[in-house]
Amino acid sequence: MSDVLDADEIAGALPDGWHHDADADEIARTFEFDSYLEGVGFAAGAGGLAEEAFHHPSMTVEWREVEVRLTTHDAGGVTGKDIDLAERLNELAG
Numbered sequence: 797m798s799d800v801l802d803a804d805e806i807a808g809a810l811p812d813g814w815h816h817d818a819d820a821d822e823i824a825r826t827f828e829f830d831s832y833l834e835g836v837g838f839a840a841g842a843g844g845l846a847e848e849a850f851h852h853p854s855m856t857v858e859w860r861e862v863e864v865r866l867t868t869h870d871a872g873g874v875t876g877k878d879i880d881l882a883e884r885l886n887e888l889a890g
C-alpha cells in the first residue's frame with residue numbers, strides 16, 4: 797500500500813507543469829501539441845509507461861492537447877506513484 801501524500805507534500809513534489817486538484821484528489825497536467833496526432837502518439841506512449849509502472853492515468857485526448865490526471869485508487873489519494881509517473885510523462889513529452 798502506498799502512503800497518501802498531504803497537500804503540502806504534494807505541493808513540494810509536483811513536477812513542472814502539474815497542479816494538485818485537491819477536490820478530485822488528483823494531480824493533473826494538460827500537455828499541448830502542434831497536431832492532434834502528436835497528442836494521440838503521446839497518449840500511446842503514456843499508455844506504455846503506465847503499463848510498465850502498472851499505474852494508470854486518466855487521459856483525455858482533444859484537439860492538440862491531452863489532459864492527464866493521476867491518483868492512486870488503491871490508496872485513496874495521491875501517492876509517490878503518481879508523482880513518479882508524472883515525472884516520466886514530462887520526460888516523454890520533452
Ligand SMILES: C[C@H](O)[C@H](O)[C@H]1CNC2=NC(N)=NC(=O)C2=N1
Nearest residue numbers: 850851852853867868869870871
Ligand atoms: C488492482 C489495481 O487496479 C491495480 O493494482 C493497479 C492498476 N493501476 C492503477 N492505477 C492507478 N492510477 N491507481 C491504482 O491504484 C492502480 N492499481
